[in-house]
Amino acid sequence: MRLSKFALVLTFLVFGGAARAQDEPDLRKAAFALEKAMEKLIEQNEASIACVLVSRSELYQEFGQGPDKDRPGKLGSFDVAAFRAHARFFGLTEAKQKQYPKLLDFNNPAYLPRAFGSGVVIDAEGLILTNYHVVQDATKIFVRLPGGKSSYADIHAADPRSDLAVLKLLNSTVLPLKAITLGDADKLKRGHFVLTLANPFAVGFRDGQPSASYGILSNIRRRAASTLKEEDRVKPFQYYATLLQTDTHVQQGSSGGAVLNLSGEMVGLITSVAALQGVDAPGGFAIPVNSAVRRIIDVLKRGEEVDYGFLGVAFENANDKRGAKLTSVGPGSPADVDGRLKRDDVLLAVNDHAISEGDDIYTSIGIHLAGEKVKLHVRRGAEEFDAHVTLAKLHVPGKRIVSSLGARPYFRGMRVDYTSLLAQQSPGYTPKGVMISDVQPKTNADVANLKTGDVVTHVNGTAVTSPKTFYQAVANLQGPIDLTLHNLPQMNPPVVVRLK
Numbered sequence: 365m366r367l368s369k370f371a372l373v374l375t376f377l378v379f380g381g382a383a384r385a386q387d388e389p390d391l392r393k394a395a396f397a398l399e400k401a402m403e404k405l406i407e408q409n410e411a412s413i414a415c416v417l418v419s420r421s422e423l424y425q426e427f428g429q430g431p432d433k434d435r436p437g438k439l440g441s442f443d444v445a446a447f448r449a450h451a452r453f454f455g456l457t458e459a460k461q462k463q464y465p466k467l468l469d470f471n472n473p474a475y476l477p478r479a480f481g482s483g484v485v486i487d488a489e490g491l492i493l494t495n496y497h498v499v500q501d502a503t504k505i506f507v508r509l510p511g512g513k514s515s516y517a518d519i520h521a522a523d524p525r526s527d528l529a530v531l532k533l534l535n536s537t538v539l540p541l542k543a544i545t546l547g548d549a550d551k552l553k554r555g556h557f558v559l560t561l562a563n564p565f566a567v568g569f570r571d572g573q574p575s576a577s578y579g580i581l582s583n584i585r586r587r588a589a590s591t592l593k594e595e596d597r598v599k600p601f602q603y604y605a606t607l608l609q610t611d612t613h614v615q616q617g618s619s620g621g622a623v624l625n626l627s628g629e630m631v632g633l634i635t636s637v638a639a640l641q642g643v644d645a646p647g648g649f650a651i652p653v654n655s656a657v658r659r660i661i662d663v664l665k666r667g668e669e670v671d672y673g674f675l676g677v678a679f680e681n682a683n684d685k686r687g688a689k690l691t692s693v694g695p696g697s698p699a700d701v702d703g704r705l706k707r708d709d710v711l712l713a714v715n716d717h718a719i720s721e722g723d724d725i726y727t728s729i730g731i732h733l734a735g736e737k738v739k740l741h742v743r744r745g746a747e748e749f750d751a752h753v754t755l756a757k758l759h760v761p762g763k764r765i766v767s768s769l770g771a772r773p774y775f776r777g778m779r780v781d782y783t784s785l786l787a788q789q790s791p792g793y794t795p796k797g798v799m800i801s802d803v804q805p806k807t808n809a810d811v812a813n814l815k816t817g818d819v820v821t822h823v824n825g826t827a828v829t830s831p832k833t834f835y836q837a838v839a840n841l842q843g844p845i846d847l848t849l850h851n852l853p854q855m856n857p858p859v860v861v862r863l864k
Contacts, residue, residue: 401626405559406576408628411510412544413574414483414492415563416517416531416620417470419504430503437519437765439504441534470506471514480566482574482621483507483531484630488540490515490533491665494620495635496522499529500763507531508572513538521664524762525600525672525730527635527651530664532767544622546661547629549584549608549652556581560612560648562621562634574621579611586649601651604727608632608650623650656731663733667768671734673755674784675699676794679711681721687712687743688722694787696794703740703751712748713741729755734782735832756784756794756830772831776863777807780834783819795850797821798834812863819850821858 422430432438481498485491492507499505499519508514515535522529533539559578567575586607608631610623616636623632632650651657663670676697679688687710690699699705711719714728715738732738734757741750772779781801787794797819803809820828823837824846838845849859 402559402576402578405624405626405628406561409544409561409622409624409630410574410576411542412485413510413561413563413622414485414494414620415508415566415569415572415574416481416483416492416494416498417506417508417566417569418479418481418499418502419470420479420501421503437522437767439502439516439518441516470504470516480563480569480617481619482562482617482634484620484622484633485509485541485543486530486546486661487665488543490536490539490541491520492517492531492533493633493661493664494529494531495633496524496527496529497635498620499531500524505531507533508569509538509541510572510574513541513572518767519765520767521667521669522763522765523660523664523670523760524764525760526657526660526670527600527602528633528657528660528664529765530661530667544630545628546653546658547625547627547631549631549654549657552581552584552608552625552631552652554581554583557626558610558612558631559624559626560610560618560621560634561624562618564615564617566617577612581608582611583609584652601727601730602635602649604723604730606652606727607635608652610648610650612648618648659731659733666770667766668770669764669766670760671782672758672760673729673732673734673736673738674758674782674788675703675725675729675753675755676784676787677705677711677725679722679725686710687719688725694791694794696796697784697787698753698756700794702753703742705740705742705751706744708744710743711740712743715739716741730758734758735830757782759785759788771835772801773835774802774804774807775835775838776809777804778802778809778814780820780831782831786817786819795819795821796827796829797850798828798831808864812861814847814861814863820847821850822846822848 481494483492483494486493499522505517506514507517515533515538517531517533520530520532557578558581559576561574561576563574586609608623618634619636621634622630623634625631631653633653634648634650636648660670676694676699677690678692679690681688690705690707690709690711692707693699693705711725713719717728719725732755734755737752737754739750739752741748772781778800779802780798783795783797783799786799800814800816800818800820803814803816820834822828823834826837828834828837844862844864847861847863849861
């Protein structure tokens with residue numbers, strides 16, 4: 365791929381404009397070197413860039429090819445034989461039977477759906493990273509890669525807050541794939557050169573070959589223009605100062621594409637939904653690939669729900685522009701129990717990252733997961749001190765899709781989660797213990813009359829304070845066990861339930 369004209373102009377700009385005649389050979393040499401570097405980056409990484417074709421058509425659901433309601437995210441491939449049997453049963457004409465498979469079969473290279481995006485291979489065994497909004501409400505997903513590789517895909521895991529989703533290819537014959545190398549966006553600075561690889565307007569829907577563009581990093585820690593309502597308490601990360609901004613041209617379909625540094629590492633995932641002036645505006649935005657985002661990606665790769673950290677405070681900006689003043693501390697929250705924080709305390713830093721305004725708390729706490737420990741630097745009056753807090757779980761509205769129960773499996777028909785979820789949905793006291801988050805019908809938990817929302821404080825007399833401690837407590841137990849339930853008002857004796 366030849367980029368010499370733009371590379372030459374760029375090199376002249378780098379060297380400060382017009383050059384003397386004797387300098388022209390050196391400038392030309394530098395331009396060709398940059399051109400070769402870009403060609404190499406494209407060759408090394410284009411096999412890892414996917415064109416993601418999406419349908420939200422009700423036809424798939426009508427003919428039994430849409431999502432399985434009992435297996436969220438499981439979409440399945442298009443079965444022509446099953447479709448024809450279904451169609452005959454409902455009396456569709458031969459003409460309709462011939463028409464619909466062509467319209468619905470993504471494997472047909474001539475098929476171009478109305479919805480599309482890009483994706484990046486993050487695991488050789490068929491895992492594709494893309495944006496949540498690319499596959500949101502999909503009834504069918506098809507992925508096409510360079511080299512004639514293509515496959516229908518399931519949603520392996522999807523998280524609305526980070527706007528990230530991981531797809532799992534269903535066609536094992538295309539494996540192994542070439543996974544992209546992840547870099548560290550925290551090392552980027554304004555002016556660094558970047559290369560983007562994506563499939564704007566689904567240009568790769570036939571052969572899977574992505575388009576390339578390059579420029580510089582315009583800025584870091586940018587935020588999207590907010591279209592959310594004031595009552596939306598938990599905003600996606602893009603509405604805080606977390607995004608990378610480049611001067612590359614981001615068009616429709618680029619979401620889910622890769623932003624690469626000159627070492628060939630992916631340092632950003634393009635998200636055109638964040639564009640301030642529309643997806644066809646000059647310049648673009650990307651989710652930074654740094655240590656925090658990589659932790660989220662690792663969870664999604666396992667097919668699990670992302671449990672975001674929860675501190676349990678409300679705040680306002682401090683008068684001296686240093687820190688955030690706490691206006692309330694939730695009773696029973698990590699800030700209260702572990703941190704011993706009080707109203708009017710000023711939070712100055714989280715893990716040594718300075719807090720200059722309230723939004724900094726959301727971004728610095730939000731990048732950590734439930735169960736992680738963080739160090740808070742706090743000012744109380746004239747005194748400053750450190751408090752170490754183990755985070756609980758943040759309630760995140762919106763549909764999350766997972767294919768694995770992870771570290772919270774069903775135990776005798778019940779699952780448990782953090783009690784902090786109760787306090788956030790109905791603000792108030794966070795009780796000690798674990799909340800029952802789900803009870804399967806006709807199981808031992810159901811027979812014992814356990815209900816969603818019940819809080820378990822003890823297992824056979826041993827206190828449990830988090831999902832981890834609960835599952836540790838029940839791991840090797842056999843036979844009936846006693847669960848002590850939290851009871852309100854607290855003056856009533858606790859209820860003990862025998863679970864067989």
